[in-house]
Amino acid sequence: MTATYRTNSEDNFINKNKVINFTFNGKSYKGYEGDTLASALIANGVHLVGRSFKYHRPRGFLGVGVEEPNAMVQLHEGHKSEPNIIATEVELVEGLKAKSQNCWPSVKFDIGEINDLLKSFFPAGFYYKTFMWPKSFWMLIYEPFIRKAAGMGVAPTKPDPDRYEHNYEHCDVLVVGSGPSGLASALAAANNGAKVILAEDKAHFGGSLLTDNVTVGNKTGKEWAEETISHLKNLPNVIVKNRSQVFGYYDHNMTVMFERVSDHIENPSEYTPRQRLHYIRAGEVVVSTGSIERPLSFGNNDRPGIFLSSAANEYMKIYGTLVGKKPIIFTNNDTAYKTAIEFKKNNINPVILDTRDSSSGDLVKEAESLGLDIKFNYGVANVKGRLKISSATIGKLSSDKESFTELQEIDCDCICMSGGWTPTVHLSSQAGNKLKFDEKIDAFIPNTKRQKETAIGAANGSFTLSQSLAEGFQVGFDLSNSITSNNKKTPLPTSNEPSYEDHDKFWCMPLPQNQKPKRFIDFQNDVAVSDVELAVREGFRSIEHVKRYTTLGMAGDQGKTSNLNGLQHVSNIQKKIVPEVGHTTFRPPYTPVTIGTIVGREVGNHFQPSRKTPTHNWHVENNVVFTNAGLWLRPRYYPRGNETMQEAVNRESLNVRQNVGICDVTSLGKIDIKGPDASELLNRVYTNAWKKLPVGKARYGVMLREDGMVFDDGTTTRLSENHFHMTTTTAQAANVLSHLEFYLQVVWPELNVNVLSTTEEWSGAAIAGPKSRDLMKKIFPLVDFSTEKFPFMGVVETEVLGIHAKIYRISFSGELAYEVNVESNHGLYMWNKIIEVGKEFGIQPYGTEALATLRIEMGHVSGPELDGRAVPYDIGLQGMVSQKKDFIGKRSLQKEAFIQPDRQTLVGIIPIDKKTKIPEGSHLVENDKAALPNPKLGHVSSSCWSVEYNNPFSIAVLKDGKNKIGEKLFAVYPLKNISIPVEVVSSHYVDPNGERVRV
Amino acid sequence: MLEIKCPYCGKRSQNEFSYGGDANIKRPKLGDEVSTKDWDDFVYFRDNPRGKHSEFWHHVSGCRQWFKASRDTATHEIFKTARLDEDL
Incomplete structure (x- = not known):
């Protein structure tokens, strides 16, 4: 198809030597290099682009750039498909595919246009008025209907392949x-x-x-x-x-x-x-x-073929494209005469309608001297042509400009309007x-x-x-x-430059007699003059309320062409001056921005940084399944063959209970604490006493926030008189360091202590199980591993094969266990060595799932219990709280609620059938059939399959838990309609006296 | 995104910092008897002024120093930042 709406001029940005092929609604067209999708379509005589939002009225182009409210298309296909792209902003590239949106079955015949015929039933606020009652209709009928009607284009369903x-x-x-x-x-x-x-x-x-x-x-x-x-x-x-x-x-x-x-x-x-x-x-x-140029309001001023006058000029001068060959220039100011003159240069004689009496601006004089037909005191009353305008009803304005006299119809194929500039x-x-x-x-x-x-x-x-x-x-x-x-x-x-006369402050044409065509203000959201009038008549005064009631300026174009006309109309009706009415808020983004651009490279694995331990690749080679722990990738479990997760976790857990296992604990937070006041600092941040901890010994510590809630726990070791090595949970590592820095710098600057994160300096492996001592002896021959020399909570520094190692005898699994820390660059070597030597003892790696199983069985608390809502008593840590000294958060523990005799505390939970696993997060209730709201007595915080007893076991935080041991309750999970009869037991399910860690 | 002048490092983007609350709050001395009201005021109650506000900031992704800033909560204008031992 040859483009017939091109100028003969070469003075533009179009390269006529380079043809570009594209399709619109499946039909092939040709444009030139330098075209936009808009200019190329117009050059091909295509003006019908899409359908409007509410009434599904046929729409074409109004503007030439970001101001365009109408010409939105669906661009590309498949996973690259993008909805609501304004055609005026799309530069033409070979093979571009675009199609109309918000229409079915086609842009020329759209069923939804019935809304236009019924428009008197869809005034401003229609949705607010109609979807109010009955209440029960909301979910079933109204919401699905509104969702279906909402939006214009279609979002792609696959991930965006672009970068x-x-x-x-x-x-x-x-x-x-x-x-x-x-x-x-x-x-x-x-x-x-x-x-x-x-x-x-x-x-x-x-x-x-x-x-x-x-x-x-x-x-x-x-x-x-x-x-x-x-x-x-x-x-x-x-x-x-x-x-x-x-x-x-x-x-x-x-x-x-x-x-x-x-x-x-x-x-x-x-x-x-x-x-x-x-x-x-x-x-x-x-x-x-x-x-940005403002439109004028007149009957059916949204029909395809009606442009902003400056846009028509730009199409000619930049894109060598004619928006029509029988133009009407309709203006209330001088600037539209530029467009008229440009048409004349292209041998087209426009008719100029000017709402003013006269103007002696240079451009008007030039138009007169070119012999153009200028009708002062004239306006457009209405247009004909549904899919593309074919004629306009124009008329002389009465002296008060409230009506037309001498209406006449003239043929035209475009109207270029100018209502002044914003x-x-x-x-x-x-x-x-x-x-x-x-x-x-x-x-x-x-x-x-x-x-x-x-x-x-x-x-x-x-x-x-x-x-x-x-x-x-x-x-x-x-x-x-x-x-x-x-x-x-x-x-x-x-x-x-030419001189300009003032513009006419008149932009909203009167209706022609006995006709009520819509005079649009906001094209994209289908807001007409009558809608604004209705809103004001119904009592909306604030411009912000009028905006929301009518949706004026709320579309994707953010009212670039409509806001000012809208609020001028409100001020006209209210007989106020515009500054009293004020303006609506301008918010970013000025133009729509793709989500991809906002997200950038932070997608998929790059959504956040991944922290990997020195032994990461070993885990990968051994068929690990990772889990995210904060930014860290931690081994979750290592399935063998066709094992399910539960089977693998049971195997790994049982192997720790029976032989020996190894777990990567590098991600635990580590903080080096040095200085003459180091023990004083620990004494203040932990709930228990630290001053008398001997050198070479570790101690378990709990720290609170000032509100008394448990903040974190971990073991801290005294390496020398004034040097401590603190460990934190993986999740709170960064927060604990900030916490210590706050107290050292802000609250107690008199303390002479330095703190430094050393998490990444050490590679840590926990070696746990009854055979761990035998294994350790073989790896570290210089160390005496007897309980007398190296008791529970002891620490030893040693060297093997020239590698410095710190060995802590600490245990999270409840078994005899050691934690070996070596400098990170030796981490993989040490790990391999332990695996190699450990073969004869049946060593297996275990991940966070087995780690959880082992600690839950023992009743040790972790992240799910330290949820920021528990005071020490709630999770069985009251024994850790010193009565003798003050520390962060201590005063809060005296709060009335925290010292109630029936305060919640940690318990164990077993399903009565000994089969059904209890979902974490389940509520504990006395009667699962009770009327709602059913009083909640507590919640299940952690669940596992106990490998020791071969049945499910959970720990829970239960009101008056210490007096509820032996009682029968229900664990309910209403979201999944689950109710499990359970029995309350001690949270120390395995080895209640803690003998294994001390052997 | 605010631009905050760390008293040690100079101007940096807000994403290097974390907010640390009202800088007028003074922790009761360790070991002191504290009434429930005073303690609750310290732990829970904060002024929420529109306008000038003294606050702590922490240069977390930088020098890791805590410092004070005087900021307008309505306009986000930062009038001054100061080291902890300086006046705002």
């Missing part, structure tokens, strides 16, 4: 937007030695300089823009980024920008990210984001700038800034080129000079 990256940048001056003011300020700041980043959303730099017939210096605007950009690109202190949208402005001048790195490249290299997110911390931010203040407002209303331009502009942010040019309400350039050069110099003090000023070039 996204994050980048951090710092600069002195970030300039957002490369129009005349942005270019000027970047140039002035860069020439003055500042580190500058210039960001432009579009593919081409220059903004309005590319479309306006102006001169800067002795060059055209376009030439000056190109020259300035190439100058900036060559400066070492400047980063210039096109296809890059600064979409968020956060605290302390942190801005976030996304860059479309390879979306426009046909075959990007495998290593090129699709998009990149830049975090830019800027010394100063220049907001030169320009302005400064793009989003970033300034996000930065905390309190905006003010500028009566002259009928819009908000930045006023009182909170951060180092300066709006210039059109974003600041300065709509002329000379103002924009002057502000740009001045601000660029001032901001950079406050940083560099180079005093190097770039001279302001002369400029030439």
Whole structure:
């Protein structure tokens, strides 16, 4: 199909020598290099793109860039498919596939359009009014219906195959937007030695300089823009980024920008990210984001073929594309005449309707001299043509502009409208700038800034080129000079531009007599003039409430073209001035950003760092299944053959009880504590006494938070008088170190102690089981392992084969056990040595599941019991609490609730059938059939299959537990409809007197 | 993301720090008799001002020093940061 809507001009950014093939709704089209999906479709005469959200009305294009509310498409197919992409922002690449969304069976015939016929039944607030009652309908009928109606495109179901990256940048001056003011300020700041980043959303730099017939210096605007950009690109202190949208402005001048790195490249290299997110911390931010043209409201003003006038101009001048060949230019200001003149240059004679009496601006005079048909005091009342406009009903406005006289119908294939201009203040407002209303331009502009942010040019309400350039050069110099003090000023070039008359503050056309066509304000969310009127009539006063009731400005385009018209209409109805009505909040992101870009490389295994122990590869070679413990990868179990997890865990556990097992305990937190007050510090942070611990001995310790809850536990060893080695749980390692540092630095700075994490310096292996002593003797021949010389809780330092090792006789499994620590780089060697020597004793590695089984059987507490809600008594640690000394959290233990005689405490739980495993988290209740709310007596914290007794065993925290031993209760798990009759027993299920560890 | 000036390391991004609460809170002395009210005030009760707030921060992914900051809770402006032995 040949494109028939192209200009003959060569003065644009289209390369007619390079044809690009693409499909839209399955049909093949041709575009050119330099096209967007929008410009290529328009050039092919395709205007019907999608369906609107609520009424499923046929929609085409309104704009040419980020402001586009209508032309959203589903891009690509399969796992690369992306919904809700605005066609005006998609650069054409070979083979691009796009399709319409929110329509079925096709965009031309959409069943959902019945909503449009029924639109009088779908006014603002329809959902709020309709889905209120009966209450029981909500879950069954209303919610599924709303879910089905919600959204536009379809999300892909497979993971995103593309690659996204994050980048951090710092600069002195970030300039957002490369129009005349942005270019000027970047140039002035860069020439003055500042580190500058210039960001432009579009593919081409220059903004309005590319479309306006102006001169800067002795060059055209376009030439000056190109020259300035190439100058900036060559400066070492400047980063210039096109296809890059600064979409968020956060605290302390942190801005976030996304860059479309390879979306426009046909075959990007495998290593090129699709998009990149830049975090830019800027010394100063220049907001030169320009302005967006406002639509006019008239009957059926949403029909395909109705454009913003500036968009029509840009399609011609940038993309060599004609939005129509029989245009009506409909305006309340001078700027639309640019579009009219551009049509005329392409040998097309537009009809110009101007709501004003007259204008003597240069562009109007030029249009008159070109002989164009200008009708002052005219407006469009209605249009015809459902899928594409074919004619317009125009009329002369009465003197009060509340009605039309002399209506007539004229043929047209496009209407290019202009309702004035809205400064793009989003970033300034996000930065905390309190905006003010500028009566002259009928819009908000930045006023009182909170951060180092300066709006210039059109974003600041300065709509002329000379103002924009002057502000740009001045601000660029001032901001950079406050940083560099180079005093190097770039001279302001002369400029030439047409003069403009004021715009007409009239933008909402009256309805034609006896007709009530919708006059849309917000196209994407289908909010019409009548909806705003209804909201105000129903008593909504605050603009924020009107917004939410009507959904005005709440669509993906965030009301870029609609917000101001909406609040002007509210102020008109309420007979207030706009500043009294105020404006809604501008929130990031300014434009939609792909989730992939926000996530970056932090996906899958890279979601967080993985910490691996020195013996990691040995585990992998021995068929390990890992589990995540904090950031650590810890062996969970080592299945053999077809073993299930439970079978493997039972085997590993039993082998520890009967022979000897080895477990990687490297991930346990280790803190080196040194200094003359080290024992005093321990005495203050632990609940038990530490001062008299002999050198060479370890002690189990429990630490609390100030609120009395158990914070962490572990063993700490006195290596010398003033040197201790503390261990923490894997989970709390980092928090315990911060905790110690807080007390040492903030609370008790008089203590002379240093603390340092040594977790990664040591590779640890626990060797547990009745045969562990025999094994240890063989590995460390220099050590006397007799209980007399090396008792439980003893520590010995030794050397074997030139490797220094610390051996602690400590036990989590409840068996005779030792923990061997060697420097990390010797970890794998030592592990292999132990496995090799251990073969004759039947050694097997065991993972965290077996570790849990062993400790649960013994009634030892761990993470599930130390859940931050337990005081020592609750988990059987009251014996650890010293009555003689004060320590962190001690005063809280006197709280009334904590000393009740029926306070919860740790118990064991066995299912009466001795078969059913009790899910962790089950509640313990007296009667499982009791009416709700059934009083909860406690909860099951840890469960295992006891290898010692060959039946399930759990530990639980139970109210008045110490008096409930022997009682029968129910463990219930209502989410899964589980109820298990259980018996309460002691938490010390195996070896209740703790004899095994001392043999 | 805030930019916080560590008194030892200089300006760094917020993600290097962790927040440590109200810097006006003083822990009762160890071993002192403390009334239930005073203890509860120390453990649980915090002012939640809109505006200037003195607080502790910890340069966790840096020099691991605790320090004080004076920050506006509404605007996030940080007026000053100081070492523990300095006045804010």
